Amino acid sequence: MKKIILVTGAAGFIGSKLCLKLHLKGFKVIACDDFSNGKKSNLIKGIKFIKLDLSVTKQIKKIPKKIDYIFHLAGQSSGEKSFENPYNDLRRNFITTHNLIEFSKKNSVKNFFYASSMSVYGNEANRAKIKDFCKPLSFYGMHKKLSEDYIILNKKYLNFTIFRMFNVYGPGQNLIDDKQGMVSIYLSSLIKKNKIIVKGSLNRFRDLIYVDDVVDIWIEAINNKKFNNRIINLGTGKKIKVYQIIDVLKSLHNKKTKIEILRGTPGDQYGIYSDKSIFNISNKKKFINMKEGFKKFYLWAKKTDF
Numbered sequence: 001m002k003k004i005i006l007v008t009g010a011a012g013f014i015g016s017k018l019c020l021k022l023h024l025k026g027f028k029v030i031a032c033d034d035f036s037n038g039k040k041s042n043l044i045k046g047i048k049f050i051k052l053d054l055s056v057t058k059q060i061k062k063i064p065k066k067i068d069y070i071f072h073l074a075g076q077s078s079g080e081k082s083f084e085n086p087y088n089d090l091r092r093n094f095i096t097t098h099n100l101i102e103f104s105k106k107n108s109v110k111n112f113f114y115a116s117s118m119s120v121y122g123n124e125a126n127r128a129k130i131k132d133f134c135k136p137l138s139f140y141g142m143h144k145k146l147s148e149d150y151i152i153l154n155k156k157y158l159n160f161t162i163f164r165m166f167n168v169y170g171p172g173q174n175l176i177d178d179k180q181g182m183v184s185i186y187l188s189s190l191i192k193k194n195k196i197i198v199k200g201s202l203n204r205f206r207d208l209i210y211v212d213d214v215v216d217i218w219i220e221a222i223n224n225k226k227f228n229n230r231i232i233n234l235g236t237g238k239k240i241k242v243y244q245i246i247d248v249l250k251s252l253h254n255k256k257t258k259i260e261i262l263r264g265t266p267g268d269q270y271g272i273y274s275d276k277s278i279f280n281i282s283n284k285k286k287f288i289n290m291k292e293g294f295k296k297f298y299l300w301a302k303k304t305d306f
Helices: 014-025 058-063 079-084 085-108 138-151 182-193 211-220 242-253 290-302
Strands: 005-007 028-033 048-051 070-071 109-115 159-165 166-167 195-199 206-211 232-233 258-262
Touching: 005 014, 014 028, 014 211, 028 232, 058 085, 070 085, 070 195, 070 290, 079 085, 085 109, 085 138, 109 138, 138 159, 159 211, 166 182, 166 211, 182 195, 182 242, 182 290, 206 290, 242 290
Parallel strands: 005 028, 005 070, 028 048, 070 109, 109 159, 159 232, 166 206, 195 258
Antiparallel strands: none
């Protein structure tokens, strides 16, 4: 019998790609989204879709009771935006998780996979390790950490995997939102205006991971028991500075580009990148490198109407 997977945030960037690959691999996928971030055009044909707001307890009843695994990717994903409306961030990042964990306990869900974030670390670590102390700088990071803690407190009821996602990028990312996704923000401005606005120092650094690599790891985690009941850094382990990101994008664009540097945004981490612990867990030993990934993203974006 086919395993049934509920994917939340299914109309979003990563969620839609997960739905497609799970569907192609023969899983029965149930997709849900409230379209607060996602787009209807991202929904995958042939997959059952339920429109619902996971922060509203009554709407949880729309989910079929027979679910084997939950891939929880729904949420507000901008640290900057979390300062504009902290309650909305709490509702969309923690309350949704709370409601899904309660659903999982009542309906004997086997595994709960959660999309957390590098933002939980704050600036306490440069090369992040799971054992490092977490001191989030934004409401977004704080609510992600709160969700992690709630999942772990319920570990006697179900298995879990918490992915602390680093900077995911690639085709399909929202090119309109200028407050989420460093690479997509720069790329969008580069193509539209031949200009890149940098909010903060050019020496800040990140760990960039291509979306297809992220999808592969999530799907592997279904059957790889090494992922069970642990927090995992999902990054490449490579430290990339902002000026390096800009240099590669400019080389692809091959036009004179203006760089404008502004003050940093509230809660922005100066620099963080993952340890290489994922390579001790996953069977996947190689990730798409930055230049190759940026080229794929750039060529896709050039063909996209945004």
